[in-house]
Every structure is written in C-alpha cells, then in structure tokens.
Amino acid sequence: MAIGWIAQETGAEVIAVAVDVGQGGEDLDTIRKRALACGAVEAVVADARDEFAEQYCLPALQANALYMERYPVVSALSRPLIVKHLVSAAKEHGAGTVAHGCTGKGNDQVRFEVGIGALAPDLKVIAPVRDYAWTREKAIAWAEERNLPIDVSKKSPYSIDQNVWGRAVETGFLEDIWNAPTEDVYSYTRNPAEPRDPDELVLTFDRGVPVAIDGETVTVLQAIQELNRRAGAQGVGRLDLVEDRLVGIKSREVYEAPGAIALITAHQELENVTLERDLARFKRQVEQRWTELVYDGLWFSPLKDTLDTFVLDTQKHVSGDVRLVLHGGRAVVTGRRSEQSLYDFNLATYDEGDSFDQSLAKGFVQLWGLPSKIAAERDLRGN
Template structure:
C-alpha cells in the first residue's frame, strides 16, 4: 500500500468547508487536516474545532492570529489607505494571504501534498489563496471542492442534510458570511438583486441608524508612528482598540457598505459589508496625514493607494511590488503621530478635530485675523513666476493667430 494521502483544508465551520471534509475523504481517500484561524471573527473556535472532528477530520488545528493579522496585514493596508473602488476596506482580502501561509505551514509539518479551500469558481478568494500558496510553496497541489462539484447552494445544503453535516444556513436564510476583526461581508440570498435594500437581518455588528442613540459620541484616537494606540486617552492593544471601535461604530449605526463590486474574475457582484473600525481608522489616519505630510506627498500618495488596494484585492500580497510599496508607506507612517477626534452620530462618522506636534498647519500663516504673518506682497512675484508658462503660451498663440489673419 502507498503512503496515505493528506490534504490540509482551510476550515471556517461554514457550509462549503463542512461539506468539503466529507467530499475530500470520498473523492481522494485522504486524511483531512482542518485548519482554522481565529481572526477575531467572534465565533467559538473550540466549537468549530469539535465540529470538524465530528464530521471526520483527522485533526483540527486552531491558531489565534488576531495580533499577527492586525500587525502584519491590516496595519500596512491602513498606512497605504487601501480601499478597493473607494468603498471596500479589503477585510476579507487581507486575511487570505495569512490563511494561505498557515495552510502551507501545516502541510509542510504534516507531510501533506495537497491543500484545499471552500471558495467557489467565480469568487475572488480562490485566486487570492491559490496564488499565495503558489508563492509560498509551488509544489503543493490546491483543490477547490466547491469549484469541482459545481452544485448550487440549494444542492449543497441538501448534501449536507443527507450526510448529517450541521451547517449554519437554511434555504430560508442562505447568506454566505465571512468575517474577521477588520470587517464582515455578506452575500447571496436576496442580496443578489442589487435593487433590493438589504434586510436588517443581514447585519450583526451595526444598529439600524434610526435606532442609534440620539446623542452623538465623540472619540479621540491617538496614533504613534502610524499605529493607533490610544482611545479616549487610554492605551489599548491593537486588537482591543479595533474591537472597541467596532463596538462604538456599530452602536451608532456606522460602518455599513452596500457596493456593486468589480470582481477580479470579470463579473459584477453586489456585496454588503460591515466595517466600523476599518472605516473609522482609515478616515482618521488619512486626516492626520493631511495635517502632517507636505502637499507633494499627499497629492502623490493616492495613486499608490489605489494600486496597493488592487494588489491586495487581486491576490498579489506576496509580490515584489507590494513589498516595495510597503517600504514607501512605512517611511511615511513614521511621521504620523497625533490625535484625531471623531464624531459618531446615527450612521455617520466625521473627523471634527486633529492635532500633532508634527503638524505643518501654522496658525500665524493660515489666519486672516490679527497675528497674520503671511507676506501678502510676496504673492505678486509668485503669481508672475507661476503663471509664466501660461502667459508665454498666450503671447505666442495671439501672435500666430494675428499672423494667420493677415
């Protein structure tokens, strides 16, 4: 007899990956090693571990990676202002290269030649995970059961029911949900019609803004060299700070995103997200940058931010370009120390104050009242030099038109 086949499965406890355990055993006669990452998704990972074993996994391994996720994946994206299509803060996309990292790690430790995931054939995550795995260990074979079996969601639920596999969805509430500490994504069901307003039962982190408190909440966030460390004057770990901002934002109905998204595989998809902390921190960080960084940097950085977001969204985390962009973003982040005051009120969030010892805002130069030290007379010479190309062009064009009219 040959060596026992081994496959390492990224296991979330959801419909696709729960069905995949049984399917992989039947199709490949392989031992299945389930790998679950605690990314701050708010689920009982011990129960997920038990569930994997009850379905038939050889082993079920759990890793608490919340700090690693925030420090090594989310922070660089925060510094890069990474928001895909100006709407989506990449909560799911950022977790995929980390999941791939642990799939490869466990596969190498267990002597497995295959890894598997629960992504469908028309989603982005299949690309993100498989490209990341290939970047880390190109010898591993990647299996995508949901892509192979080609079942509809209803057929998948029926298969699970027939095999006694417990799943957290029903035909009445067939949402596909992915969440971690940086955000929560919801799709399928009635959300597949972009004209239908998302029903309240799809939201779990955010209140209906109509039911949010009648009084606004003011919150001060302190950054030290680009890292958010203080909340309301108290030091927090990064994990606790993000969790608290998710709670505060959600309490005031802030953080909902309803977006028709251009997927990498060439289709448009209606996506609903809840990302209170991500949206708060991205906006607060950008506002502090405006206070601290010089004009030429703040005008140039958005070009790189868009490219960075595309790289993450398109599964190219382990690429030389992303690493090079990280070095640029990190160099700017070292200057970003200061405090931002935000206002949360019935589904909205606004920056209402900012301060920093590195601020380039000079009251004496900006004010129009007493104490104005700006040299107004210097503007005349500045305007002459600044407008010289325009003036020169106008003179030449006038001379040419006059000559043509003669």
Template sequence: EEIKYAKKYQIPVPVDINNPYSVDQNLWGRSIECGVLEDPWKEPPEEVYKWTVNPENAPDQPIYLEVYFEKGVPQSIDGEKLSLVDLILKLNEIGGKNGVGRVDMVENRLVGIKSREIYECPAATILLKTYQALEGLVCPRELSHFKPFISKKYAELTYYGLWYSPLKEALDGFVKVISEKVTGTIRVKLFKGNCVVVGRKSENSLYDFNLATYAQGDTFNQNFAKGFIELWGLPTKVYASVSRGED
C-alpha cells in the same frame, strides 16, 4: 436547492430560504451578498445588517472619540491603551451603535465581473478617517498628494490575494517611511452614521498657525504673492497667446 438539501439532511447552515445571504466576516469587517442584494436597484433589507444599527435609529446625541497613533499604528482610545485587536473590537462596538461603517457598493472582481456587496466596517471606517487626517497634518504636500495612488494599489493587491507579492512588499517600504511621522491624536464625532474629524494635533504637525492665519500678525510676507502669481501663470499665458495666434 442547496438550502433545501441541507434542511432535508439536517445539515446546520446559517441561512434559510428567507435569508439566503452569503456572509464573510473577520475582525476588520463583515461582507454580505446574494439573495435580494443581487438586484443593484433594491435597497438592502435591514435584516442583512448585524454589526450596525440603522443610522435613523442611532442615538440622538453625538459621541466624540480621541484616537492616538504612534508611527501610524493606533494605540489608544480616549487615553485608554489597548492592544490592536481590542482597539478594533471596541471601535466596532462604538461605531456600530452609532450606525457608522455601512457600505453599499458595486465592485469589480478579479475576473472583471461586477458584484453588489454590502459591508459593515465600523472600526475600519473610523481608523481610516483618523489615520488619513493625521497623515494630512504631518506630511508635506507632494507626499500627501502621492499617497492616495499608493493606497489604491495597496488595496487592490490585497483584494486580489497578492499580499505576498514583490510589489506589495515594495509598497510596504513606502508605507513604513511615511508612517514614521504619523504620531498624534485625532478627535472624531460619530453621529447617525457619520464619522467626522473635528480635531487634530501632533508633535510632527506641519501646520503653522502664524503662516496660516488671516488675522493681523501673520508671518507670511504677502509681497511675495505678486511675483509668484506672475511666474505661476506665465506658461498658461504663453499657451493662450499661441492658441489665439498672437505675436
């Protein structure tokens, strides 16, 4: 009815009866809903996508990119220094041409209603993948395992419109500390909708080849393993013994 009303009174709107989608977009991504998309069983028609090519029609040769971060902030692509805005725009263009960044999901809105949404976010997909890979290289185990809880809550607060909340401000402090070491370069391969990390390096890397290698000459003392295994498995052995009623 709204589309017919707009047409009757010559009010310009970016939709028509055959294309009744609700679209929101900014630098970070593009979201599409309504129309046939309201049926979660139906595959989205190709017409809903504007930023990304169908992965099936993407180039038959992969493209490699190197993204450099400094203290958690992306600085350059393949050595070319760019402003953050220009960097995101460039990744949107490159990723979109390779079919990267399509998301089809049913999400939970603030009031609890489930909504089917289509997203196009090439740059966001590439940057999140590369940042997480670099973070995993430079952060110790406990920090790496805890960070996803923070990320999930941070995203939730943003989605709920609580960007200026005290909790989000407190989480900013955590993110600032963890980002101090996130400096380095990540290499990714873009190919027909996929974004795969294939290389990583950092001056803050905690990866020690001499400890990690299985080849001769490794510096890890294998004799430590036996005692560690005994101690690590002891609580489980005690629990199993008690459960079976053994003395």
C-alpha cells in the same frame, strides 16, 4: 463539510485548518471537534486575531485602503493570513496538497491560490466547489447521507464573510441592484436612523498606529474592537456598492465596517496635518495601487511588498490626537493636534502674528502660470 468528500475522493488524509480572524460564531474548540468528527485526521485551529490586526488590518489602515474609494478590503485581508496558516500547517504535517472551498466566480479563489503559489510554489491546490461543481445543495445532501455533524440551518439567504475588520454580505435579493438593503442584512451596526446621543472620543496615533482611545492604551486589535462597538452602535460604516471583481464581472456588495471606517477617517485627517503636500498627493496613487493589488489577490507579491515600504516610510510623522464624533452613521473629525503637525498657525492666520511674507506671492504666481500663458499666447497667435 468538504472534509469527508475530499478524504473519500482523493484517498488522502485530511487535516482541517481553521483560523480565528475575529469572525465570531462558534469557538475554535467546537470547530476543531466537528472537523475531527467529519473525518479529519487532525484539526489545526489558531487564534490569529492579534496577528490579523497588526499585520493585515494595520497596513490597510496606513494605506487608507478603500477599494473603489469605498470598500475597506475586509475579506481580501483575511485570505493571505489564512493562506499563511494553511501553508504552515501543510509544511508541518508534510502535506502535498491543500484545498479551499471557493467558487470560480469570486475573488477569494484568486487570493487563496495566488497566495499559496507565492508562499509554497510546490503545493498542489484543489478547489472542489469550483473544479467539481460541488454546490451547497450537493454538499448538504452528501453530508446528510453520511450523518456528518454539519450545521444545515439554511436560514440565511445571504452569503456572508466576516472578521474583525468588517463584514461582507452578498447574494439573495441584493442581486437586484435596485433593491435597497433591509435592516436584517446588518449585524455589526445599529440602524443609523434611530435617534440616540452622539459619542465623542479622542484617538491617539503613534507613527500611524492607533495606540490609545480617550487616553487609555490599546493594542491594534483592541482599537478595532472598541471602535466596532462604539461606531457600530452609531450605525457608522454601512456600505452598499456595485464593485468590479477581478474575474471580470460586476457584483453588488453590502458591507459593514464600523471600526475600519472610523479609524481610516481619523487616520486620513491626521495625515492631512502631518504629511507634506507632494508626499500626500503621491501617496494617494500608492494607496490606490496597494488596494487594487490586495483586492486582486496579490498580497504576497513583489510590488505589494515594495509599496509596503513606501507606506511605512510615510507613517513616521503620523502621530497625534484626533477628536472624533460618532453619530447617526457618521464618523466626523472635529479636532486634531500633533507635535508633528505641518500646520503653522503663524503662516496660516489672517490675524496678528501673521509671518507669511506676501511679497513673495507675485513672483510665484507669475512663474507658476508662465507655461499656460506661453501656450495661450501660441493659441491666440494661431487664430
């Protein structure tokens, strides 16, 4: 839509870039043709779904990335991938400027511009919607005047972003945060309240990577897609929260992420079995920071890079099977087994076979509590 306007305003030749991150909708060829019809001198379209799954969704899964403990950073993951393709196209075609269509009050402008700044510090960025107050209405009017082949169906009252990791819905009547979402908001998930039979599956991980479903080998992309289908059919992964945007405001967001939520649920429990306690406790802090950085547009940043090495190192034992029941909007782990398990039946059992030496406990308890006890004696003394 902005292609013609940019061409006209800047006098530059415009190259359109579109990336398939599993958002569905039009096929890449249609997109390509329309871009050219709108005045682009070239249209670069890329099927990046496997790349997206393996290099963006997988690290998020391994970090159990849930912003505000809820939102699996759906849009925040696709932006750096799009930036990578945008920068790559710019370099290939010798472009000095790139444009994006974000507004000035969302997170995506940050993710695009900070990403571009990190990958290609010399590229100039323009943001017509933000910097020239180029609204949806103006855009449509401008395009209709020129008979450009845009899709002006104004039906959706929502602002929607979707990819294989999930789907984000905002604006419209949801801006009143007392309003409950209605069924028409959802597209990746069926209504969890409808009666249907549960779906049980076994998910296999190898070093933090989902590699099989019910024994059938899958790629990361296939794992996400298959779980989107099966968990989505059970209404798993609907989220509704008031969220802290980087630009300083709170917004109300509704998400659907059936595959992401099912995978993270299984992955967390497999970590419970295979990660040592202190490591697991510290990893939670790393997960929170990783997720904040990614949400806040700092995918390409030194701290995010180094946290990646931390997370990756923790995954070396996260291998095994998780049995998952999907039903009524819930993804529930009902069993786990792993050759890398740190759960030791003989240490845990209260039945025969108990190998835990209880005589060690008294000394442990006494010294564990000693600092509190000394402080308590001091406090009692003071009274």
